[in-house]
Amino acid sequence: MRFFGLIAAWLAILPSAFGWNATGHRIIAAIAYDRLTPHARIRVDDLLKHHPDYATILTRNAPTDPAARARAAFLAAAEWPDTIKGDARFWDDTRADAHPTDLIPGFPDMKRHTNWHYYDTPYAPDGAAPGHQDPPHALSELPRLIREISKAPDDLAAYDLLWIEHIEGDLHQPLHCVSRFLKSQPKGDAGGNGVILGERRNLHSLWDGAAGNDISDAYIAKYAAEAVAAHPAPRRIEKNPKKWIEEGFALSKSEVYTFGLETGSREHPLTLPASYTENAQRIAQAQIALAGYRLAAVLNDRLK
Numbered sequence: 001m002r003f004f005g006l007i008a009a010w011l012a013i014l015p016s017a018f019g020w021n022a023t024g025h026r027i028i029a030a031i032a033y034d035r036l037t038p039h040a041r042i043r044v045d046d047l048l049k050h051h052p053d054y055a056t057i058l059t060r061n062a063p064t065d066p067a068a069r070a071r072a073a074f075l076a077a078a079e080w081p082d083t084i085k086g087d088a089r090f091w092d093d094t095r096a097d098a099h100p101t102d103l104i105p106g107f108p109d110m111k112r113h114t115n116w117h118y119y120d121t122p123y124a125p126d127g128a129a130p131g132h133q134d135p136p137h138a139l140s141e142l143p144r145l146i147r148e149i150s151k152a153p154d155d156l157a158a159y160d161l162l163w164i165e166h167i168e169g170d171l172h173q174p175l176h177c178v179s180r181f182l183k184s185q186p187k188g189d190a191g192g193n194g195v196i197l198g199e200r201r202n203l204h205s206l207w208d209g210a211a212g213n214d215i216s217d218a219y220i221a222k223y224a225a226e227a228v229a230a231h232p233a234p235r236r237i238e239k240n241p242k243k244w245i246e247e248g249f250a251l252s253k254s255e256v257y258t259f260g261l262e263t264g265s266r267e268h269p270l271t272l273p274a275s276y277t278e279n280a281q282r283i284a285q286a287q288i289a290l291a292g293y294r295l296a297a298v299l300n301d302r303l304k
């Protein structure tokens with residue numbers, strides 16, 4: 001139980017560094033799971049059983065009925081790369097002072113890979129010098145994982161599956177596709193984490209939570225059904241992560257950074273109107289439906 005205490009402690013310090021919260025990731029996975037071909041679903045269900053955390057994290061509180069258990073594991077899998085941010089078995093390879101942890105059989109490495117969750121397309125609306133994110137990042141890693149999963153041995157393919165589920169979802173949160181550079185914020189805002197909306201609230205966390213915070217199965221199923229009904233699958237489903245990032249970047253400009261060049265501060269947080277949050281919720285619903293369709297399309301394609 002020890003690392004759950006660590007997760008709680010970490011959440012208290014950094015409430016905003018996740019992508020979609022657990023709710024968003026689970027809804028995307030639920031939409032995708034319903035759309036897997038019978039063959040891809042059998043393959044996915046089998047791969048998850050090869051993951052070292054299958055019996056623990058992936059099936060915690062899961063139903064015993066085999067089909068319901070497999071679906072529950074697929075939903076939990078989408079959340080796993082966030083879960084390990086507070087898991088003492090893993091270490092943060094982006095910190096110079098971090099100490100590598102011991103390799104556990106079944107994992108390719110024990111890195112938290114916190115920089116795989118996003119790609120910071122630079123946005124410099126007031127002419128500030130745009131920054132640049134070196135790989136590894138979502139744009140380098142997600143295409144690599146998608147290529148690798150079809151031919152990797154089962155242990156590695158299981159690891160890849162969790163990351164594909166997660167990064168694919170994250171990239172449909174527009175703020176995972178951008179960093180805004182301003183003359184007043186020359187190092188960038190880290191996908192809206194640097195736009196302060198209040199005590200432990202910022203622009204990134206507003207968007208992360210735009211699908212709600214309820215992880216009950218009833219809520220997930222209801223949200224998924226409503227999102228799918230409101231946003232039916234397009235005839236052609238885009239499977240190229242680079243295109244997803246371009247769309248997220250375009251949404252950042254048209255729907256996210258619509259409040260001007262302010263960044264807020266601890267002393268003077270930025271206030272956004274209720275209509276801003278309502279629009280974020282509308283965009284999130286459309287993006288979550290799309291993410292579900294695209295995740296299914298990628299897995300159906302790669303797990304033939």
Ligand SMILES: [Zn+2]
Nearest residue numbers: 018019117170
């Ligand atoms: Zn993430």
